[in-house]
Amino acid sequence: MGPDDSYFETIASLRRYLEELKESGVDGLPLLPEAGVPGPDSVAPSPLSGTGAADSLSMAEAAGSAAAVPLPGGETLGEIRSDLGECRRCALGAGRTTLVFGVGNPKARLLFVGEAPGREEDLRGEPFVGEAGQLLTRIIKAMGFAREEVYICNVLKCRPPGNRNPLPEEVEACSTFMLRQVRAIAPEAIVALGTFAAQALLGTKEPISKLRGVFHDYHGIPLMPTFHPAFLLRNPERKREVWEDMKQVMGRLGIATTPHKG
Numbered sequence: 001m002g003p004d005d006s007y008f009e010t011i012a013s014l015r016r017y018l019e020e021l022k023e024s025g026v027d028g029l030p031l032l033p034e035a036g037v038p039g040p041d042s043v044a045p046s047p048l049s050g051t052g053a054a055d056s057l058s059m060a061e062a063a064g065s066a067a068a069v070p071l072p073g074g075e076t077l078g079e080i081r082s083d084l085g086e087c088r089r090c091a092l093g094a095g096r097t098t099l100v101f102g103v104g105n106p107k108a109r110l111l112f113v114g115e116a117p118g119r120e121e122d123l124r125g126e127p128f129v130g131e132a133g134q135l136l137t138r139i140i141k142a143m144g145f146a147r148e149e150v151y152i153c154n155v156l157k158c159r160p161p162g163n164r165n166p167l168p169e170e171v172e173a174c175s176t177f178m179l180r181q182v183r184a185i186a187p188e189a190i191v192a193l194g195t196f197a198a199q200a201l202l203g204t205k206e207p208i209s210k211l212r213g214v215f216h217d218y219h220g221i222p223l224m225p226t227f228h229p230a231f232l233l234r235n236p237e238r239k240r241e242v243w244e245d246m247k248q249v250m251g252r253l254g255i256a257t258t259p260h261k262g
């Protein structure tokens with residue numbers, strides 16, 4: 001691994017840690033740590049959390065401006081994939097191994113959207129493989145679907161180097177294709193997995209802990225934000241909240257719910 005990769009991996013680790021705090025409902029960090037572990041009442045806004053909010057806001061604005069572009073109607077997913085081609089519309093195109101478009105039923109009732117491909121997804125060309133992907137598959141099955149019956153994709157189709165945060169211009173370049181996919185599939189409901197996907201799709205900087213649990217509107221389609229499966233692997237006690245979110249989605253789709261076995 002070269003020095004560049006090491007740098008990006010360090011940034012990505014810090015980002016994952018901060019996102020984990022954010023997903024847990026912590027909105028800031030103390031500027032000057034004192035002896036002992038600060039309790040929830042002692043947290044204050046930090047330059048780091050401020051930077052994240054600014055990034056999120058500009059990413060939301062980027063997604064919103066992409067959505068404002070007039071889109072072709074009546075497209076198939078195959079036509080959208082052909083239009084992407086060997087896409088180099090943003091800088092991520094140069095570093096990817098495989099463009100990860102999405103998998104599943106092109107007329108799925110339910111669409112799951114994550115952030116961007118990770119290392120394994122980039123190599124295999126499929127979203128949500130690996131441990132987090134296996135957990136997502138278990139969630140899908142618990143909802144009464146086979147993985148092939150739903151559609152799974154990411155907001156960004158190419159892997160950011162070292163899994164760093166996508167830049168606003170990268171979100172802007174790729175968001176139009178995300179919306180075109182949604183229009184082609186026309187699902188009855190969308191599940192946004194994790195902070196980034198929810199913020200990018202909804203054009204907000206609210207943390208996932210505040211967004212989840214209620215339906216939002218994405219171009220006329222009900223969208224339920226929930227925790228990312230990778231977050232659940234590190235925080236299995238939060239699975240119950242995800243199951244509550246998925247029960248609401250099942251209710252919207254008219255699927256009877258059964259008790260979750262964990």
Ligand code: SF4
Nearest residue numbers: 087090093157158174
């Ligand atoms: S991330 Fe999206 S816009 Fe950027 S190169 Fe990949 S497919 Fe194209």
